[in-house]
Amino acid sequence: MSELVFFSGTMDCGKSTLALQIIHNRTARGLQSVIFTRDDRAGQGKLSSRLGLVTEAVEVTDAMDLYGHLVGVISRGGRVDYVVVDEAQFLAPEQIDQLARVVDELTLDVYAFGITTDFRTRLFPGSRRLIELADRIEALQVEALCWCGARATHNARTIDGVMVVEGAQVVVGDVDRAAEVGYEVLCRRHHRRRMTSASAAASALSPDVLPVNHG
Numbered sequence: 001m002s003e004l005v006f007f008s009g010t011m012d013c014g015k016s017t018l019a020l021q022i023i024h025n026r027t028a029r030g031l032q033s034v035i036f037t038r039d040d041r042a043g044q045g046k047l048s049s050r051l052g053l054v055t056e057a058v059e060v061t062d063a064m065d066l067y068g069h070l071v072g073v074i075s076r077g078g079r080v081d082y083v084v085v086d087e088a089q090f091l092a093p094e095q096i097d098q099l100a101r102v103v104d105e106l107t108l109d110v111y112a113f114g115i116t117t118d119f120r121t122r123l124f125p126g127s128r129r130l131i132e133l134a135d136r137i138e139a140l141q142v143e144a145l146c147w148c149g150a151r152a153t154h155n156a157r158t159i160d161g162v163m164v165v166e167g168a169q170v171v172v173g174d175v176d177r178a179a180e181v182g183y184e185v186l187c188r189r190h191h192r193r194r195m196t197s198a199s200a201a202a203s204a205l206s207p208d209v210l211p212v213n214h215g
């Protein structure tokens with residue numbers, strides 16, 4: 001039975017790496033995929049991992065009908081054994097419905113990879129629809145860690161190194177505190193307290209109690 005599987009997690013937890021491994025293992029057995037992505041950091045039409053691997057992909061646009069695209073490929077004589085979607089959080093809910101139709105009517109497995117929540121801890125619309133429709137939701141085995149050592153469950157956005165909780169939902173970027181707009185993965189406790197590794201280090205340096213001058 002074909003499945004719609006949502007591999008979800010925070011940023012930087014290995015989703016794209018796993019997508020590339022799934023593609024590699026199936027390619028080695030002669031299976032062919034259509035790979036969709038949207039707004040990968042490496043550029044249009046790319047699926048890239050921080051481990052340095054990258055593969056070509058079909059860039060999803062607002063107007064694209066993913067079911068129609070696959071029917072087009074197959075009707076032109078193309079072979080499709082399964083479908084991979086990276087950065088699935090950026091897809092419209094209607095496009096997730098199209099992926100469910102691909103599973104049910106074209107009987108293809110669809111493996112979707114994406115982050116569930118944005119920097120404000122709110123679900124992305126595409127991820128919400130995946131949670132609603134997926135046959136299975138899988139957490140990545142290698143968890144990303146907060147600076148405190150706890151499992152990272154949330155994504156923080158920083159602007160000029162300072163954590164923010166307001167702004168546009170979509171800003172393509174990396175886990176890079178040096179960038180103007182960067183991201184950092186945190187546990188819920190430290191996301192709630194807006195405590196990034198930089199602000200934790202700064203508060204560790206400033207004494208809680210000011211020295212008393214007896215002089």
Ligand SMILES: Nc1ncnc2c1ncn2[C@@H]1O[C@H](COP(=O)(O)OP(=O)(O)O)[C@@H](O)[C@H]1O
Binds near residue numbers: 011016018
């Ligand atoms: N230099 C490195 N050596 C080993 N592993 C690395 C290195 N750089 C990144 N990684 C691994 O790659 C993961 C990020 O993979 P990636 O597929 O890009 O994440 P995601 O798609 O979830 O954002 C990190 O969690 C880490 O496990």
Ligand SMILES: Cc1cn([C@H]2C[C@H](O)[C@@H](COP(=O)(O)O)O2)c(=O)[nH]c1=O
Binds near residue numbers: 011040114171
């Ligand atoms: C939290 C958050 C992230 N993004 C962007 C930043 C990256 O371009 C992608 C996530 O990619 P990854 O491969 O999972 O690291 O999403 C965003 O636009 N808005 C956010 O709130």
